[in-house]
Amino acid sequence: MKTMTCQQLGGPCDCPHQGTTADAVIKAQDRHLKEMVANGDVTHESASKEMKGRWRSPIKGMGWYRQAKRDFAALPES
Numbered sequence: 001m002k003t004m005t006c007q008q009l010g011g012p013c014d015c016p017h018q019g020t021t022a023d024a025v026i027k028a029q030d031r032h033l034k035e036m037v038a039n040g041d042v043t044h045e046s047a048s049k050e051m052k053g054r055w056r057s058p059i060k061g062m063g064w065y066r067q068a069k070r071d072f073a074a075l076p077e078s
């Protein structure tokens with residue numbers, strides 16, 4: 001199990017996401033961004049838009065995704 005924060009994944013807060021794979025924490029961040037925006041949090045709006053843009057343009061998003069995977073792999077197990 002590893003932990004990445006919202007901030008490490010391009011967001012504005014230090015909310016931690018735990019998962020055994022990079023995909024799991026990326027999905028958790030995606031959910032977190034949507035939830036925060038749905039609750040009226042404006043600080044997460046730009047990160048949420050960026051995340052949506054990544055899914056829409058896979059080639060551009062892939063660089064970010066690979067970097068997130070590398071960052072996740074470099075983290076110590078907790």
Ligand SMILES: [Zn+2]
Nearest residue numbers: 006011013015
């Ligand atoms: Zn956040």
